[in-house]
Amino acid sequence: MSAASAWEIATKSLIGKLRQAADLAFRSDAILLQESFESLPITSAQAARAGLLPGPHKDPFDRMLIAQCQAENLPILSNDTVFDTYKLRRLWS
Numbered sequence: 001m002s003a004a005s006a007w008e009i010a011t012k013s014l015i016g017k018l019r020q021a022a023d024l025a026f027r028s029d030a031i032l033l034q035e036s037f038e039s040l041p042i043t044s045a046q047a048a049r050a051g052l053l054p055g056p057h058k059d060p061f062d063r064m065l066i067a068q069c070q071a072e073n074l075p076i077l078s079n080d081t082v083f084d085t086y087k088l089r090r091l092w093s
Helices: 003-014 019-026 028-034 044-052 060-072 081-086
Strands: none
Touching: 003 019, 003 060, 019 028, 044 060, 060 081
16 A cells, blocks of 8 residues: 555545544554555655656645556556546556
8 A cells, every 4th residue: 555545544534534534544554464465655756756747637645646556567446537547557447
């Protein structure tokens, strides 16, 4: 799971868009370990790539996920079709 996802969950929990996710935000590392997931840190190269990413999508969290998927050749797990614009391998339609 991308560090950007943990960041987004915590941010949206704080501003009231995902109130029920506050516990998830605080326990994300423990949950990842429990579920045998790995954390994908954000590198400076990925941050630069996200900032320079062309296209219409402006959401900073999604732009980081796009940049990480491109840089690491990883699929994205999302039902949001905006990711298809960036020719990512999207799982979950």
